[in-house]
Amino acid sequence: MKILITGSGGREHALISKLLQNSRVSKIYCAPGNGGTAKIDKCENVPFHSIHELADFAVKEGVSLVVPGSEDLLVAGIADVFIEKKIPVLGPHKDAALLEGSKCLAKDFMKKYGIKTADYRNFNSLDLAAQYLEECEYPIVLKADGLAAGKGVLICKEKPDALEALNQLMAVRQFGDAGNSIVIEEYLEGLEASILSFYDGKTILPLLSAKDHKKIGEGESGPNTGGMGVIAPNPHVNECVMDIFKTEIMIPTLKGLEMEGLQFSGIIFFGLMITDKGVYLLEYNLRMGDPETQAVLSLMDSDLLDLIESTVNSSLDRVTLKWKKGYCCCAVMASGGYPESYKKGFPIEGIENCESDVYIAGAALQGDTLITSGGRVLNVVATAQDLASAREQCYKDLSLIKFKNSVYRRDIGGTPL
Template sequence: MRVLLVGGGGREHALATGIAASPKLSKLFCAPGNAGIAALAECVAIGAEDITALVAFARAQAIDLVVAGPEAPLTLGLADACAEAAIPCFGPTAAAARLEGSKTFTKEVADAAEVPTAAWARFEDADAARAYIQERGAPIVVKADGLAAGKGVVVAETTEEAEVAIADFMESRVHGAAGASVVIEECLMGEEISFFALCDGTHALPFGAAQDHKRAFDGDAGPNTGGMGAYSPPPAFTDALRDEVMAHFIRPTLAEMARRGTPFRGVLFAGLMLTARGPKLIEFNVRFGDPECEALIPRLDSDLLEALHAAATGRLAETRLAWRPLHSMVVVMATKGYPGNYTKGSTIRGLDAAAAIPNTHIFHAGTATKDSAIIATGGRVLAITATGTTLRDARDTAYAAIDAIDWPEGFCRRDIGWRALG
C-alpha cells in the first residue's frame, strides 16, 4: 500500500512508526512531516491544511490510503475531497468532524444519543454568559465553541476566573472565531481518561485508553497546554469500564451520527471524567490524542496500517487488535516559555544517546534539521516515550532518556504518572 500521512507532530511520528512496521506498506509519504518522521517517510512540503494540494499529490502518487493526523484538515474537508477522488481516507467527513469542530454540536449529539455528559449551556452574548456564571457559581468550565488547538478550555475555580475567560474568548478573541460563542458546563470531578475507538461508520473497535497531563508544570500547576505527558493503560480504566463506554458512549454516538446522515469513520476520541456517578463525557475529538497516541502505538501488537485501512473502507467487523502486555509513558519536552511566548531555533543534542536506551522511542513533535543538527521549531518539541513491564519501569526509562538529552532551552514535567504511581 502507498500511504500519505498528513501532519507533522509527535502524534504523526508515532503513527508513521506504526505504519512503517506494516508488511503491507510499499511507500510512506508525510506532509509536511518533521525531522524525526523523515527517517521513516518521504516528507513533502505540503501544509496539512492545503486540501487541494494534498489530494492532487495523492492522485499523482497513486496513494491507496490517506491518514489524517490533526483535526484541522478533517474539519476543512480532507476526507470529502479524498472521497471525490476515490481515495480511501482514515478520518471523518467535514460534517462528521463537527464532533470536534463545534462543542455545541457534540453536546447536541450526546443529548440525542443519551450519552452521559455535563450539564451545559451555549452563549453568543458575553453579558448573558456572565449572568449564567453568576447564577451557577464556581467551579465551572468555559469552552470556546470552535477549534482552539486544545487550548480553548478554562476550568475556573472562581466566578472571576470564568468571567476573565469570557472576556478573553468572546471579546478579546484570543482564539479568533473559535471563541465567538462559548459553551459553559458544570465542572465534573474525578479522574480524566482519554479513550479511543476505531470506527468505520457502523462498527467500532476499542483502541485503548491513556491519561493525559494538560497543565504545564509539576503538581498540575500552570496553564493548560496541548499535553505535557501521558501514560497507558490507566489503572482506573478496567475492562468492565471499557465495555461500558463502548455500549453507552461510542456505539450510541455512531448510531446517532448515522441517523443524521453523517456516518463517522476514523478514530473517535472520547474525553471522559470518571465521576462518583460513573463516567461522563467531557468532549469528543476526531483524531488520535497527542501525546496519547505516542503512548498507545508502542503497545500495539497488530498491524496498524491494516486496522486504519479497515476503518477507512468499512471492514472493522472482521478486524481484531492485539496488545503487548506493557505499560508506556510519554514525557513531553517543550521549549521554555510554552504555552506562552517562546523562542524557536535552539539546538537539541544527545538524541542518539537517548534513543540508544532500551525500550525508548524518541518521537519528534516540533523539530527540523539545520546544518546537520536538530533544532526546535515549536512549543512541544519532543515526546520521549518508554515501555516497561510496570508503569514505574516505563517512567524510570523515560526520564533516563530525558537526562541523556542536552537541551538547555527545553523543559519537562517530572511528575508524569503521579496519579497512578502515588
C-alpha cells in the same frame, strides 16, 4: 503502497514509524512533516498545506491511502475531497468533523442521544454568558466552541476568574473565531481517561485506554496545553469502567451517528471523566490524539495498516486487536514559556543516547542538526512490564536530551521523579 499523512507533530512521527513496520508500505509522504520525519527512510516531507494541493499531489504520485493527523484539515473537509478523488481516507467528512470542530454541536449531540455528560449551556452572546455566570455554582468550566489546539478549556474556581476567562474568549478573542460561541459547563471532579477508537460507519472498535496530562505544571497546575504526557493503559479504566463506557457512551454514540447520517471511516477519540457519580463524556475528537497516539501505538501488537484498511473497508466487526503486555510512559519535552510565548532555534543534543523511542514534534532539520521550532519539541516513549519501570526509563532518557530552555513535567503517571 504509498501513504500520505498530514501534520507535523509527534503523532505523525509515531504513525509513520508504526505504518512502516508493514512491508507493503513502499513510501510515506508527510505534509508538512518535521525534522524527525525528514530523517526516516521511506518517508519524504512535502511542503503542501492546502487541501487541493494535497489532493493534486496524491493523485499525481499514486497515493492509495490518506491519514489526516491534525484536526484543522478535517474540519475544513479534506476527507470529502479525497473521497471525490476515490482515494481512501481515514477521517470524517466535513459534517461529522463538527463533532470536534464545534463543542456546542457536540454537547447538543450528547444530550439528544442520552450520552452522559456534564450539564451545560451554549452561548454566542458575551452579555448573556456574563449574566449566566452571576448565578452559576463554582468551580465552572468555559470552553471555546471552535478549534483551539487543545488549549480552549478554562477551569475557573471563582466568579471573577470566570468573567475574566469569558472576556479572554469572547472579547479579547484569545483563540480567534473559536470564541464566537462558548460552552459553560458543570465542573466534574474525577479522573480523566482517553479512549481512542476506530469507526467504519457501523462498528466502533476501542483501543487501549490512556491517561493524558494536559496542564503545563506538575500536579495539573497552570494553563492547558496540547498535552504534556501520557501513560497507557490508564490504571483507572478497569473492566467495570470499560463496560460502563461501552453501554452508556460508545453504543449511544454509535446510534446517534447512524441517526444523524454521520457514517464515515475514521477515528473517534472519547475524552472521559470517571467520577463517583459515573463515567461522563467530556468531548469527542475525530482524529488520533497527541500524545495519546504515541503511547497507545507503542503497546499495539496488531498491524496498524491492516487495522486502517479494515476501517476503510467497513470490516471492523471481524478485527480482534492484540496488545503487548506492560505499560507505556510518554513525556513531552517542551520549549520554556510554552503554551504562551517561547524562543526557538536551539540545537537538540543527546537523542542518540536514548534507549526509549523519541518522536519529534516541534523541531526542524538544519543540515544534520535538529533545531527547536515549536512549543512541544519531542516525546520520549518508554515501555516496560510495569508502570514504575516505564516511568523510570522515560525520565532516565529525558535527562540525556538537552536543548536551551527545555522544560518537562516530572510527574507523568505519578509523583515527581
